[in-house]
Amino acid sequence: MTTKDPIPQAGSERESSAEVQAADVALDTAGGTLEPSLVPVSTQSGDTGHAEGSLLRRIVMGNGFVSVLAVVVALVLGGILIASTDANVTKTAGYFFARPSDFLGALWSAMTRSYVALFQGSVFNPRQGFSPLLETMTVATPLICAGLGVALAFRAGLFNIGAQGQIIMSATLGAYAGFTWHLPLVVHLLVVIVMGVIGGAIWGGIVGILKARTGAHEVIVTIMLNYVALFLLDFLLNTAAFRRPGDNSPISPRLDDTAVYPQLIPGSRLHLGFLVAVALTVGVWWLLNRSTIGFEFRAVGANPAAARTAGVNVQRATVLVMAMAGALAGFGGIAQMAGTEKVLTDGVAAQIGFDSITVALLGRSTPWGTFFAGLLFGAFRAGAVQMQIQTGTPIDIVLVVQSLIVLFIAAPPLIRSIFGLNPARKKRAKTAAKAAVATGGAK
Amino acid sequence: MGVVKLELKGISKAFGSFYANQDIDLVVESGQIHCLLGENGAGKSTLMNVLYGLYEPTAGQILVDGKAVAFRGPGDAMAAGIGMVHQHFMLVPVFTVAENVALGAEPTTLGGVLSLEETRTKIRKISDQYGFDVDPDALVEDLPVGVQQRVEIIKALVRQAKVLILDEPTAVLTPQETDELLDIMRQLKAGGTSIVFISHKLREVKAVSDVITVIRRGKVVGDAPPTASPTELASMMVGRPVSLTLDKATAQPKETTFVVKDLTVRAANGTNVVDGISFEIAQGEILAVAGVQGNGQTELTEAILGVQEHVAGSVTLDGKELLGLPVKEVLRSGVGFVPEDRTHDGLVGPFSVAENLVLDLYDQAPFARGVSMSPARVAENAAAKVKEFDIRTPSPGSAAGTLSGGNQQKVVMARELSRPLRLFIASQPTRGVDVGSIEFLHRRIVAERDAGTPVMIVSTELDEVVELADRIAVLYKGKLVGIVPAGTPRDTLGLMMAGVGPEGGSDDN
Numbered sequence: 001m002t003t004k005d006p007i008p009q010a011g012s013e014r015e016s017s018a019e020v021q022a023a024d025v026a027l028d029t030a031g032g033t034l035e036p037s038l039v040p041v042s043t044q045s046g047d048t049g050h051a052e053g054s055l056l057r058r059i060v061m062g063n064g065f066v067s068v069l070a071v072v073v074a075l076v077l078g079g080i081l082i083a084s085t086d087a088n089v090t091k092t093a094g095y096f097f098a099r100p101s102d103f104l105g106a107l108w109s110a111m112t113r114s115y116v117a118l119f120q121g122s123v124f125n126p127r128q129g130f131s132p133l134l135e136t137m138t139v140a141t142p143l144i145c146a147g148l149g150v151a152l153a154f155r156a157g158l159f160n161i162g163a164q165g166q167i168i169m170s171a172t173l174g175a176y177a178g179f180t181w182h183l184p185l186v187v188h189l190l191v192v193i194v195m196g197v198i199g200g201a202i203w204g205g206i207v208g209i210l211k212a213r214t215g216a217h218e219v220i221v222t223i224m225l226n227y228v229a230l231f232l233l234d235f236l237l238n239t240a241a242f243r244r245p246g247d248n249s250p251i252s253p254r255l256d257d258t259a260v261y262p263q264l265i266p267g268s269r270l271h272l273g274f275l276v277a278v279a280l281t282v283g284v285w286w287l288l289n290r291s292t293i294g295f296e297f298r299a300v301g302a303n304p305a306a307a308r309t310a311g312v313n314v315q316r317a318t319v320l321v322m323a324m325a326g327a328l329a330g331f332g333g334i335a336q337m338a339g340t341e342k343v344l345t346d347g348v349a350a351q352i353g354f355d356s357i358t359v360a361l362l363g364r365s366t367p368w369g370t371f372f373a374g375l376l377f378g379a380f381r382a383g384a385v386q387m388q389i390q391t392g393t394p395i396d397i398v399l400v401v402q403s404l405i406v407l408f409i410a411a412p413p414l415i416r417s418i419f420g421l422n423p424a425r426k427k428r429a430k431t432a433a434k435a436a437v438a439t440g441g442a443k
Numbered sequence: 444m445g446v447v448k449l450e451l452k453g454i455s456k457a458f459g460s461f462y463a464n465q466d467i468d469l470v471v472e473s474g475q476i477h478c479l480l481g482e483n484g485a486g487k488s489t490l491m492n493v494l495y496g497l498y499e500p501t502a503g504q505i506l507v508d509g510k511a512v513a514f515r516g517p518g519d520a521m522a523a524g525i526g527m528v529h530q531h532f533m534l535v536p537v538f539t540v541a542e543n544v545a546l547g548a549e550p551t552t553l554g555g556v557l558s559l560e561e562t563r564t565k566i567r568k569i570s571d572q573y574g575f576d577v578d579p580d581a582l583v584e585d586l587p588v589g590v591q592q593r594v595e596i597i598k599a600l601v602r603q604a605k606v607l608i609l610d611e612p613t614a615v616l617t618p619q620e621t622d623e624l625l626d627i628m629r630q631l632k633a634g635g636t637s638i639v640f641i642s643h644k645l646r647e648v649k650a651v652s653d654v655i656t657v658i659r660r661g662k663v664v665g666d667a668p669p670t671a672s673p674t675e676l677a678s679m680m681v682g683r684p685v686s687l688t689l690d691k692a693t694a695q696p697k698e699t700t701f702v703v704k705d706l707t708v709r710a711a712n713g714t715n716v717v718d719g720i721s722f723e724i725a726q727g728e729i730l731a732v733a734g735v736q737g738n739g740q741t742e743l744t745e746a747i748l749g750v751q752e753h754v755a756g757s758v759t760l761d762g763k764e765l766l767g768l769p770v771k772e773v774l775r776s777g778v779g780f781v782p783e784d785r786t787h788d789g790l791v792g793p794f795s796v797a798e799n800l801v802l803d804l805y806d807q808a809p810f811a812r813g814v815s816m817s818p819a820r821v822a823e824n825a826a827a828k829v830k831e832f833d834i835r836t837p838s839p840g841s842a843a844g845t846l847s848g849g850n851q852q853k854v855v856m857a858r859e860l861s862r863p864l865r866l867f868i869a870s871q872p873t874r875g876v877d878v879g880s881i882e883f884l885h886r887r888i889v890a891e892r893d894a895g896t897p898v899m900i901v902s903t904e905l906d907e908v909v910e911l912a913d914r915i916a917v918l919y920k921g922k923l924v925g926i927v928p929a930g931t932p933r934d935t936l937g938l939m940m941a942g943v944g945p946e947g948g949s950d951d952n
Contacts, residue, residue, distance in 0.1 A: 310803035311771035
């Protein structure tokens with residue numbers, strides 16, 4: 001019923017549709033088969049009520065409540081996983097039927113001990129006060145910056161998988177400026193930042209240009225450019241220009257003291273980059289919600305055909321948004337390299353670029369959502385170490401929790417059905433599925 | 444053929460707190476054509492989806508021959524002898540007619556091998572009986588829309604439908620095809636099939652119905668005989684007196700400022716979808732472009748706007764060449780553009796009504812200074828336009844995609860008419876819009892003309908073309924069949940829409 005127009009029309013050729021759009025429509029139609037529109041008007045006269053809500057869009061811009069629930073469910077499942085590796089739990093499970101209370105008690109204590117340790121390692125504990133929180137903020141800084149880049153591209157309808165490569169390029173250029181050139185205080189740091197941001201912007205901009213000019217799909221291009229950036233860095237770290245003198249390992253010289261973000265609070269690693277991340281969050285919020293550029297980005301993301309009809313230069317917007325996304329990831333690269341590590345290694349980007357995709361997803365592609373999702377992930381990373389030390393829970397469990405979060409965000413109906421949020425929908429889906437069978441699925 | 448009497452008793456269907464149907468009683472006597480008349484969004488299609496088993500009613504009963512039935516899906520409805528032809532056909536384009544008809548209940552020989560011979564025979568029999576002229580082995584994608592519709596009807600008849608639901612069947616047809624369909628409906632009725640005919644086009648409804656039931660806002664307003672006057676029917680639909688004829692003064696054409704010369708648009712497959720079209724429009728004049736959907740209208744308007752590639756020829760406005768300019772420049776030259784598909788090209792669904800009202804003005808004063816937008820000005824503009832155009836929205840901040848079709852169209856029209864124009868182009872300006880709003884939008888279009896703007900209207904609804912036009916241009920397969928004055932008889936226009944020139948003599952296409 002929500003099929004847009006199954007009849008091929010003689011000579012009506014919509015050239016505008018890039019293959020992404022076509023895929024979106026296909027996904028929509030598939031979605032429509034299982035879900036008759038809630039808005040009855042849209043079942044009439046070719047008004048397709050949710051023609052513009054592609055699957056990707058629904059995933060990246062869905063309900064914030066679902067995000068929260070996704071985190072909760074992921075933590076619970078993660079807890080069960082933690083408990084399953086606990087010796088005490090295994091032992092008590094052996095005589096579960098004799099004394100189930102033992103087992104349940106062990107299960108509960110295993111879960112809580114791990115999460116308490118996680119909390120103590122990331123926010124507050126009696127010994128160190130709030131200094132773990134400072135570490136969380138430090139770890140979160142590059143995630144927030146890169147997450148903003150991913151979120152911005154999402155809003156313009158582009159699935160930017162390339163934060164990893166953009167971070168690497170920015171860290172590489174920034175580091176070069178940081179240890180090769182010797183400039184005065186303030187100026188040196190600014191030069192490092194500018195170099196890094198330009199590196200990220202170029203690496204993102206290439207994707208935008210390829211997409212706008214040739215229609216190359218940004219997902220493929222960004223993934224490939226991630227590899228290019230990584231191996232370029234590997235190569236550079238083995239050249240004289242980048243390698244630390246007198247050292248054979250792939251590690252650069254330390255950055256000049258003038259080239260790094262100053263420490264904010266003595267005794268912690270928290271640096272000025274965090275405040276930059278806050279400023280960027282505000283900036284991206286303004287860009288998206290208060291500027292003509294953001295208006296164009298959002299219009300292109302939500303309905304490129306209508307944006308084009310209204311005079312928006314979709315190709316220019318594509319290039320611009322990818323360059324900006326790359327620049328934001330570049331800030332992330334600089335934060336990690338010139339703020340936290342102060343040297344360039346082949347592991348400078350770690351998993352930041354990929355985690356930032358999750359961060360943007362969890363933040364529903366809104367600037368402040370991304371900011372807090374970044375903090376949450378920073379807490380996971382910072383607390384995981386403490387958790388392993390205190391309880392022996394493997395650090396990888398955090399990865400599992402992160403992956404589960406992505407899984408649940410990508411499947412909002414799953415979360416909703418777990419929490420029984422929409423019983424009506426299930427019934428209709430069933431009837432519609434039958435309809436599809438009865439009409440031979442020809443809808 | 445057995446006869447089936449169909450009764451709906453107290454049917455209600457709620458979506459959340461919204462009642463699309465409320466306490467509807469309807470009796471379809473056997474062998475009758477029963478028309479459901481109502482505006483878009485009145486709840487006709489919802490009701491039929493309930494009847495066809497696609498929706499479960501919130502309350503109420505369906506009785507077939509006096510026995511209560513519960514349909515849990517279209518399969519149940521079909522088993523009870525109810526068939527439906529949807530507005531958008533449910534056919535697989537790359538399948539043959541026979542394959543499409545067999546789909547869902549494929550006859551097989553021993554061992555599960557598909558056997559279509561039986562289906563072919565049935566199709567030929569039905570086709571001969573009603574003069575459908577359908578070849579069982581033709582590919583559906585090669586068939587004209589009118590014939591595809593007959594395939595849908597055959598599909599229902601093969602499954603022995605005694606009651607046939609036709610949901611807005613004429614929306615996609617030429618006037619001639621519409622007449623043929625009405626004939627088919629009469630034949631089916633003579634053969635004992637009952638028909639539920641859903642439409643909002645008064646002329647067809649009056650021509651073919653035995654009983655007319657009018658639905659408004661989910662409730663039955665009352666029954667009317669087919670002899671009721673169009674004005675009466677329209678008033679029942681809308682709930683207030685409506686004037687169906689537009690009082691417009693004779694056009695006072697002034698200077699010719701918009702000239703299209705030899706405009707050609709080449710499609711990806713190398714054919715010319717717009718083929719050497721030339722016309723001009725004077726200030727204070729409405730040129731209506733008529734034609735069946737898909738004969739180059741879309742490409743023609745999009746070429747003028749600048750979103751089509753491979754365009755040749757010339758389009759000048761006030762002496763300035765528009766071809767080759769970016770869309771933004773064309774709009775800045777004073778072109779107001781209403782695209783034919785508002786959800787696809789006219790609106791950004793997730794955007795608020797307020798944002799959609801500035802969709803092509805967002806970067807201009809007073810809505811923006813530099814790159815900084817002023818939400819206050821955008822909101823002010825929205826409040827004014829919502830009032831002026833009577834846009835029914837919960838608030839200007841509501842997402843445009845949640846509005847009814849008519850109100851969405853008002854948003855687009857309000858936006859495009861809200862700045863000084865040198866040319867106004869509107870495609871399907873009232874598609875899917877209720878009768879009350881049509882009246883309003885038509886008056887706005889005429890007002891724009893009277894303000895001295897050249898106006899180009901593209902419509903597949905002949906009624907609308909006749910209503911608005913000062914001159915009528917007819918397109919067929921990308922070519923201009925001719926430009927005729929406003930008073931040209933419908934029959935002539937109908938023939939032109941099928942490619943026959945105004946002076947008789949068939950086009951070689």
